[in-house]
Amino acid sequence: MTEFAVGSVGGAEASRAVAIAREQVFELPDAPTMGDLLADWDAWMERIATAIEDGSLAERAELSGVELAAPLPTPRNLYMAGANYADHAREMRKLPADAPIEPSPHGPFFFLKPTTTVVGPGADVVIPAGIDKLDWEVELAAVIGREARDLGPADALSCVAGYMVLNDVSARDNFKREPATEPPMTFDWFGQKGWATTCPTGPWIVPARFLPDPADLQMTLSVNGEVEQSSSTAAMIFDLPSQIAYLSRIVPLLPGDVIATGTPAGVGMGKGRFLAAGDEMVAAIEGLGELRNPVIEEVR
Ligand code: ZN
Numbered sequence: 175m176t177e178f179a180v181g182s183v184g185g186a187e188a189s190r191a192v193a194i195a196r197e198q199v200f201e202l203p204d205a206p207t208m209g210d211l212l213a214d215w216d217a218w219m220e221r222i223a224t225a226i227e228d229g230s231l232a233e234r235a236e237l238s239g240v241e242l243a244a245p246l247p248t249p250r251n252l253y254m255a256g257a258n259y260a261d262h263a264r265e266m267r268k269l270p271a272d273a274p275i276e277p278s279p280h281g282p283f284f285f286l287k288p289t290t291t292v293v294g295p296g297a298d299v300v301i302p303a304g305i306d307k308l309d310w311e312v313e314l315a316a317v318i319g320r321e322a323r324d325l326g327p328a329d330a331l332s333c334v335a336g337y338m339v340l341n342d343v344s345a346r347d348n349f350k351r352e353p354a355t356e357p358p359m360t361f362d363w364f365g366q367k368g369w370a371t372t373c374p375t376g377p378w379i380v381p382a383r384f385l386p387d388p389a390d391l392q393m394t395l396s397v398n399g400e401v402e403q404s405s406s407t408a409a410m411i412f413d414l415p416s417q418i419a420y421l422s423r424i425v426p427l428l429p430g431d432v433i434a435t436g437t438p439a440g441v442g443m444g445k446g447r448f449l450a451a452g453d454e455m456v457a458a459i460e461g462l463g464e465l466r467n468p469v470i471e472e473v474r
Pocket of ligand 1: 254255256311313342434436437
């Protein structure tokens with residue numbers, strides 16, 4: 175079978191899904207949105223596979239000439255794993271490289287990122303006025319394609335439609351409130367993670383059928399060509415099946431939900447180096463492509 179990915183073109187208001195194969199972008203019959211595809215994922219995947227094989231997707235363009243949008247412009251929920259790589263947990267807590275990091279007995283830690291943060295490949299990431307410590311985080315993201323409750327780790331991946339690269343850009347100015355406030359309010363997840371344009375996603379979604387095991391994928395993030403993060407999804411503390419099992423006990427996972435699985439070491443916070451206007455980030459994961467985003471400064 176020809177391998178293909180699915181992406182989106184057009185603005186958030188008029189977004190439509192397309193298929194991408196052999197460096198070409200194919201229009202789909204009836205101009206569905208990515209939400210439409212996710213609502214009937216398996217049937218759409220069969221339909222696209224057949225149509226690419228038999229040549230019936232007539233309207234096509236060279237990939238190099240197409241401006242792709244965020245594959246899923248408005249996810250239903252953005253579930254984000256925090257501190258899910260031991261080396262990243264150490265750098266954020268300023269611990270030595272050999273400090274043991276045990277998996278929490280409570281399970282993985284999640285926070286929600288507002289869906290209004292999502293942008294696509296090539297889109298500007300804006301440094302908000304008053305923020306000096308904007309930081310990068312390459313993450314493997316799973317897109318949910320089937321309603322799921324109470325999954326066990328063994329069948330957890332059955333609800334995943336596909337995978338994409340996600341960059342969980344974070345305003346470290348707001349990481350910790352100093353001087354320390356009441357303990358529950360010490361770490362400001364919303365102020366750190368909620369700013370507009372801080373969730374580049376894409377460049378497309380690779381259907382899970384072409385990536386049956388996401389458990390050992392090389393991942394990198396570069397800024398201006400310099401590699402800042404380099405790891406593998408194998409280094410997660412809680413793997414994706416454990417994350418899905420945990421989440422699906424609390425919430426019904428729904429088509430269009432996105433789970434970002436955490437970031438490895440090498441973020442700017444650990445080095446005291448942050449994004450500046452004119453920088454370009456490239457987040458890449460083996461088999462999923464490259465997500466490239468320029469950085470600009472907010473003008474108010
Ligand atoms: Zn993150």
